[in-house]
Every structure is written in structure tokens, then in C-alpha cells.
Amino acid sequence: MSLGDLLAESATFTVRCDGAVVTHTELTARSDRIRNCLRQIGVGRGDRVGLRLHKSPDAVAAIFGILKAGAAYVPVDADSPVARGAFILGDCQVKAVIAEPGARQALSEELAKQSVSPRLLDLRELPDAPATATTSCNVDDVAYVLYTSGSTGRPKGVVLTHGNALSFLDWCSATFRPTCEDVFSSHAPLHFDLSILDVFLPARHGATLVLIGEDLGKDPQRLAATIAGERITHWYSTPSILNLLCEYGRLERHDCGALRAVLFAGEVFPMPRFRALRERWPHPRYYNLYGPTETNVCTWYGIPDGDCRQGRDSFPIGSVCPPNSARVVDEQGGDVPVGATGELLIAGPNVMRGYWNRPELTAAAFLTGGDGRRWYRTGDLVTEGPPGEFTYRGRRDRMVKRRGYRVELGEIEAALARHPDIRETAAVAIPDPESGVRITAFVSCQPGRATSIIALKTHASRNLPPYMVPDRFKVIEALPRTSTDKVDLQGLVAIA
Amino acid sequence: MNDIRSVLRAYILENLLPGEDPSNLTDDTELKESGILDSMSTLKLVTYLEEQFAIEFAAADLEPANLSSIAALQRLVQSKL
Numbered sequence: 219m220s221l222g223d224l225l226a227e228s229a230t231f232t233v234r235c236d237g238a239v240v241t242h243t244e245l246t247a248r249s250d251r252i253r254n255c256l257r258q259i260g261v262g263r264g265d266r267v268g269l270r271l272h273k274s275p276d277a278v279a280a281i282f283g284i285l286k287a288g289a290a291y292v293p294v295d296a297d298s299p300v301a302r303g304a305f306i307l308g309d310c311q312v313k314a315v316i317a318e319p320g321a322r323q324a325l326s327e328e329l330a331k332q333s334v335s336p337r338l339l340d341l342r343e344l345p346d347a348p349a350t351a352t353t354s355c356n357v358d359d360v361a362y363v364l365y366t367s368g369s370t371g372r373p374k375g376v377v378l379t380h381g382n383a384l385s386f387l388d389w390c391s392a393t394f395r396p397t398c399e400d401v402f403s404s405h406a407p408l409h410f411d412l413s414i415l416d417v418f419l420p421a422r423h424g425a426t427l428v429l430i431g432e433d434l435g436k437d438p439q440r441l442a443a444t445i446a447g448e449r450i451t452h453w454y455s456t457p458s459i460l461n462l463l464c465e466y467g468r469l470e471r472h473d474c475g476a477l478r479a480v481l482f483a484g485e486v487f488p489m490p491r492f493r494a495l496r497e498r499w500p501h502p503r504y505y506n507l508y509g510p511t512e513t514n515v516c517t518w519y520g521i522p523d524g525d526c527r528q529g530r531d532s533f534p535i536g537s538v539c540p541p542n543s544a545r546v547v548d549e550q551g552g553d554v555p556v557g558a559t560g561e562l563l564i565a566g567p568n569v570m571r572g573y574w575n576r577p578e579l580t581a582a583a584f585l586t587g588g589d590g591r592r593w594y595r596t597g598d599l600v601t602e603g604p605p606g607e608f609t610y611r612g613r614r615d616r617m618v619k620r621r622g623y624r625v626e627l628g629e630i631e632a633a634l635a636r637h638p639d640i641r642e643t644a645a646v647a648i649p650d651p652e653s654g655v656r657i658t659a660f661v662s663c664q665p666g667r668a669t670s671i672i673a674l675k676t677h678a679s680r681n682l683p684p685y686m687v688p689d690r691f692k693v694i695e696a697l698p699r700t701s702t703d704k705v706d707l708q709g710l711v712a713i714a
Numbered sequence: 715m716n717d718i719r720s721v722l723r724a725y726i727l728e729n730l731l732p733g734e735d736p737s738n739l740t741d742d743t744e745l746k747e748s749g750i751l752d753s754m755s756t757l758k759l760v761t762y763l764e765e766q767f768a769i770e771f772a773a774a775d776l777e778p779a780n781l782s783s784i785a786a787l788q789r790l791v792q793s794k795l
Contacts (some may be wrong), residue, residue, distance in 0.1 A: 436753035437773070
């Protein structure tokens with residue numbers, strides 16, 4: 219059993235996008251064609267294929283085509299700077315890249331700088347290839363590699379197997395019990411792990427998938443009209459997007475009564491924002507899902523009707539998703555008592571194999587327990603209580619969540635430091651009641667140089683994905699130092 | 715016209731470029747490609763302008779070319795008054 223086989227499980231899977239309807243038969247034909255073409259150019263089991271496409275039925279067909287060829291797919295953001303995508307594709311040593319014609323030129327130039335030359339494929343003019351059979355994979359084969367922000371400025375690839383994904387999907391099937399009548403949304407980009415549920419769960423159950431493209435996804439009024447018009451039953455996104463819908467979507471103008479389940483993940487949903495949403499949409503069940511890319515969703519909390527927890531800021535992240543296991547440990551790796559704060563560790567079939575080509579990072583990410591199990595260190599601080607129910611308390615490092623995305627402040631600093639006028643830089647994150655977190659970058663210039671905030675913002679936008687661009691820049695003479703000559707981050711937080 | 719321009723300048727300097735020397739922001743400063751206006755800040759600016767000038771934009775009004783500079787935004791608002 220592999221992820222690629224899910225397409226053959228049910229003949230009713232349908233993808234809708236911008237008014238177009240692509241049937242199961244058509245998706246199968248398109249993905250077979252991609253598989254044949256990949257097999258002909260020598261792609262097979264153990265290989266990786268890059269995907270730099272905006273969301274579309276073709277992108278979904280491409281995912282299945284790559285999986286059917288036996289390879290793993292490596293999705294990169296089509297709206298992020300080409301250089302970052304090319305770094306990822308080079309790092310992951312992809313054998314081919316499926317990309318839109320418009321991006322081809324820039325992509326090949328950037329790939330050449332990485333000294334790699336994968337075959338670039340355009341879905342609109344795929345060469346004809348003889349029919350081949352779908353390559354069978356086993357559960358330990360790599361299905362996809364998702365890159366997340368790296369603390370030193372270098373994105374890291376999370377390697378996930380067919381077994382990892384299928385374990386997660388089994389839990390989804392048991393928990394949400396989808397039917398072929400259901401209509402799922404796909405709001406998250408394909409390089410974001412929320413897309414695993416979006417794409418594969420409806421495929422497995424023969425449901426309908428409504429793809430929400432990048433532009434529509436940012437436009438709350440059209441989004442609300444789409445949820446109503448497409449009669450979406452299962453919505454899954456970050457709280458940021460739900461908040462956007464609630465605040466700017468004019469929900470009172472749309473009948474979204476088909477919604478049965480609203481799933482959110484990726485960041486904390488502040489309680490006042492959640493309450494405002496449930497006033498507009500009182501009917502669906504709400505689920506708070508938690509999990510880093512390395513485990514996909516690994517804890518969940520079904521929000522009881524009427525539970526808005528007066529006096530609490532947010533919901534618990536809930537209990538561990540079976541058959542995975544959770545522990546809470548102190549800095550020495552010893553279990554802490556119920557009620558104490560510690561780092562959440564996860565073990566079980568959801569947990570990634572490791573980081574692509576980064577053995578030192580992989581080793582640091584795991585703690586081998588006395589029982590010999592590999593426990594993934596989430597870096598998230600939680601408390602347990604009542605037993606089996608976890609509540610998120612914060613991070614043990616410099617990673618923050620912005621619009622649901624992981625952002626390593628170190629990656630922002632590394633990108634800013636590439637500007638020739640910049641001598642030093644430090645980024646800090648401040649909690650923000652409206653957006654969750656606000657990022658301020660402090661910058662000091664090279665002697666004799668000056669810069670403007672507009673120039674800094676432009677540089678950041680050209681070198682970082684949109685969700686990593688700082689909200690504010692402050693140019694200061696020199697960064698404050700602690701007595702041990704480290705940048706005084708706490709001091710900067712105070713003046714951010 | 716000047717009134718629209720000063721409302722736009724004040725909003726952008728205060729909310730999107732706090733700390734910037736006002737003389738660095740010109741009528742032609744590129745707002746979209748520079749990242750000054752991203753999807754979220756665009757939404758907030760549009761909502762603010764709708765309230766401030768009692769106008770309503772249609773989806774077609776908000777294409778990137780109409781949001782690319784203070785001059786373009788000024789023309790867009792003017793066309794709705």
C-alpha cells in the first residue's frame with residue numbers, strides 16, 4: 219500500500235477549481251501520463267521530483283503522477299523567491315522538476331548556480347511516453363520532502379514516508395469519517411503539511427476536493443462566497459485565515475450551512491477570535507489540531523459545543539493521536555509530573571525519518587528513550603493536565619509561528635545580513651493581540667553606509683517568503699550586547 | 715486630490731513604514747514589489763480607504779496595477795468618489 223494507490227481506491231474522487239471540474243477518470247489519465255513520462259526519463263523508486271506549480275488540478279495530478287512513478291515529491295512555493303526554491307531543489311537532488319513555463323528561465327539559472335541540472339518538465343507539453351505500470355512502493359519509501367525554515371538560514375527538508383502519511387490518514391479517517399458526499403477545501407499551499415489531509419483524505423474516500431488558489435485564498439469575500447457556493451463540508455486552514463474570513467469576509471451575506479467540520483492547525487487560535495467565528499458559524503464541529511511537519515498532526519482537541527473556556531486564552535492541543543505516543547520531559551530528558559511544563563516528545567508511526575542529508579540535525583531532533591524508541595523532540599513546551607490532555611505553553615528556541623508558518627528568526631537574520639550595507643541584524647518576535655506575533659528586525663549599517671526602511675523591506679521581500687518578511691525594521695547604531703558579548707535579544711524585545 | 719494623497723501617505727508611513735524618513739516615500743515608490751503592501755496590509759488599507767472616503771471597491775478595482783504606488787492609489791480612490 220502506498221499513497222499513490224489511494225487514487226485507485228475510489229472512483230468518485232473529484233477535483234474542482236475555479237469552476238472547472240476534473241473527474242476521477244481524468245485525474246487518473248493525467249497522472250498516468252505524468253508517471254509514464256517520468257519513468258521514461260529514468261525517474262523511479264528512491265528518486266525525488268520537484269514541484270513548483272501554483273495550485274491547480276494539474277498540480278494534484280502531478281503529485282499522484284510522481285508517486286505512481288515510485289518517486290517522492292518535493293513541493294516548493296511558487297510565490298516565494300526563485301532562489302529559495304532552487305536551493306531546496308538542489309539540496310534535495312531532484313531528478314526532475316515540474317514547473318510552469320513562466321518560471322522556467324529563472325529556475326534554470328538559479329539551479330545552475332546550485333550546480334544541479336534536473337530535467338525541467340512543463341505539463342502543457344509533456345513528451346509522449348510508452349505506458350508503464352505504477353511502481354509499487356513500500357511503507358518505508360519516501361513519499362514527500364517538505365522544507366521548513368532553518369535556524370541558520372538554510373531551509374531543512376523533512377523526509378516523510380508513505381507509512382508516515384498513511385498512519386496520519388488512518389487517524390483522519392477514523393476521526394472525521396468522511397464519505398463520498400463530502401466536499402473538502404484545500405486552502406493550504408501544497409508545500410505546507412496541511413495539504414496532506416486536503417489532498418489525500420478526499421482521494422481515499424472518493425469525496426470532492428475544492429482547490430483554493432493562491433489569490434482566492436487571500437481574498438476573504440470571495441473565499442466566503444466559495445465556501446457557500448461550493449457547499450464545502452470540511453474546512454481546514456490556519457486560524458489566521460479563519461480570522462480573516464470572520465473579520466473581512468462578510469460572512470453574514472453567505473450561507474455556509476453545509477459546513478460540518480472546521481479544522482484548524484499551525485498556530486494558537488486566540489479565544490476572542492474563535493468566539494467571534496463561532497457566533498457567525500454556530501453549526502460545525504471545531505477541531506484544534508496540533509503537530510509539527512515532522513509528525514503531521516499528532517495531538518487533537520475536539521472543541522465541545524458551548525466550550526469557550528471563560529478565563530482561558532486558547533484551547534488545549536488535546537490528546538495524542540493513536541497509535542502515536544507522547545511524553546513531556548525536562549531539559550535532561552526525564553519525565554515531568556502531570557501539571558509541570560516540559561518539552562513535548564512524540565514517538566510512533568507518524569514521526570519523520572529525519573532531515574534530508576542533515577545527520578547532525580536529525581540526531582539532535584531525537585531522544586532515544588530507555589525503551590529504545592526514537593522520540594521526536596518537538597521543541598514545544600506543554601503542560602499535561604488533566605492526564606492525557608496537553609496545553610501549549612511556548613517554545614524552547616527561536617522559532618515562531620506566523621500565519622501558521624514556521625519562521626526561524628535566524629533565517630530572517632541570515633537573509634538580511636546578505637544586504638551589502640548591513641553590518642549586523644537581529645530579529646525578535648513580540649506577541650500581538652491581532653496577528654498573533656509581530657516580527658521586528660533591528661539593523662545596524664556598515665560604517666559610512668545608510669539605508670532606508672523601504673530598501674530593507676524590498677530586500678527582505680526579494681529574499682524571503684512573504685510570511686517571513688518582518689513587520690517592522692528599526693535601524694540602530696549598534697546592537698546591544700550582554701556581558702558575555704552576545705546580542706541582547708531581551709533588551710531588543712523591550713524596545714521592539 | 716491632495717487630501718487623498720495625504721491620507722494615503724499618512725496611513726502608509728504610520729502603519730506600514732513606521733520609522734521611515736517621510737522624504738523616502740514618493741508618489742512613485744513601488745508598493746507591491748517592495749513588499750510594503752502584502753496581502754494582509756492591502757486588505758487593511760482597502761478597508762480603511764472604504765471607510766475613510768465612504769466608497770466601496772469591486773474585486774476588479776484591486777488589481778496590482780491600481781495598488782502599485784501612491785499615485786495609482788490616488789487615481790483609484792478619485793475614480794470612486
